[in-house]
Structures are given as structure tokens and as C-alpha cells.
Amino acid sequence: MESAAEHPTQVNPHERIWFFPDKFWRATAGWPSDQVSDLMREVEAFAAAGNVQALKKYPFVFVGNPYKKNRSAA
Numbered sequence: 001m002e003s004a005a006e007h008p009t010q011v012n013p014h015e016r017i018w019f020f021p022d023k024f025w026r027a028t029a030g031w032p033s034d035q036v037s038d039l040m041r042e043v044e045a046f047a048a049a050g051n052v053q054a055l056k057k058y059p060f061v062f063v064g065n066p067y068k069k070n071r072s073a074a
Contacts, residue, residue: 015050015052015063015064016063016064016065017047017052017055017061017062017063018061018062018063018064018066019043019047019060019061020060020061020062021060023059023060024040024060026060027058027059027060043055043058043061047061
């Protein structure tokens with residue numbers, strides 16, 4: 001019998017998680033280092049859990065393909 005751990009997790013290409021360090025550092029400029037560390041741990045926990053809805057609230061995280069043009073007329 002094979003375990004699920006023997007196979008890599010399939011990643012939905014429409015929900016890839018992109019982290020932009022430059023935007024992160026701009027968003028946290030002037031913050032105390034412990035607060036920045038707490039935020040990074042929170043983001044990493046959401047990413048590890050695959051919680052893309054929670055990650056979408058951060059301006060330095062993009063879920064999907066950041067290089068694909070949005071075709072919706074919003």
C-alpha cells in the first residue's frame with residue numbers, strides 16, 4: 001500500500017502562491033522586528049495550510065499567475 005507522503009502534492013497552477021519580498025519590506029517598513037517576524041510566520045502558516053483565501057488579503061502575496069493579464073472587466 002502506498003502512502004500519500006510518497007507522492008508530491010499536486011499544485012493547482014491557478015492557485016500558486018507568489019511572495020514578493022520587495023513589497024513585503026515596503027509594507028513592513030518601520031515595524032518592530034518581532035512584529036515583522038510574527039507576520040511572516042502567519043503568512044508561512046497560511047501558505048503551508050494552502051489557505052489561499054487568507055493569503056489574498058496581503059498586498060505582498062499573489063495567488064495565481066501574476067504575469068497573466070486579467071481579462072475580466074472589473
